Amino acid sequence: MAKLAELVPKPRVNLTRFFGVFAPNSQYRMTITQEKKAQPRTTSDKGNKTVIEKRHSMTRAKRLKRVFNIDIETCESCQGQAKVIACIEDPKVIKKILGHLKSKEEKASGKRPQVRAPPVSVFALVN
Numbered sequence: 833m834a835k836l837a838e839l840v841p842k843p844r845v846n847l848t849r850f851f852g853v854f855a856p857n858s859q860y861r862m863t864i865t866q867e868k869k870a871q872p873r874t875t876s877d878k879g880n881k882t883v884i885e886k887r888h889s890m891t892r893a894k895r896l897k898r899v900f901n902i903d904i905e906t907c908e909s910c911q912g913q914a915k916v917i918a919c920i921e922d923p924k925v926i927k928k929i930l931g932h933l934k935s936k937e938e939k940a941s942g943k944r945p946q947v948r949a950p951p952v953s954v955f956a957l958v959n
Contacts, residue, residue: 892919 841847853860893916896902907914920926 892916 850856852858853864855861890898893903893905896904904916905914906912920929
């Protein structure tokens with residue numbers, strides 16, 4: 833059991849270990865590997881953003897566009913710019929709204945008039 837317990841990795845420890853010249857503190861590592869940390873990243877808008885803009889996270893709309901390819905900032909019918917005015921997260925309010933929309937939909941498509949025969953003309957009754 834002791835030998836098996838030694839094989840279990842410690843929690844929160846990187847399982848890839850490098851030895852020799854690939855070890856993190858090796859003096860020859862920089863000559864062998866191509867480490868990109870020392871080189872600055874090149875971006876198209878380098879230097880244009882302020883410190884606050886760099887730290888600002890993505891909006892919910894941008895995340896939806898990036899992950900699910902859903903563009904909620906563009907109107908589907910006119911292709912104009914739409915504006916998000918509210919984000920409802922309370923489950924009770926969501927159920928209430930969806931229930932209202934469902935009942936409204938049922939009323940619109942619900943009961944159709946009964947099928948009848950075409951109207952009989954007055955002349956057909958006289959003859």
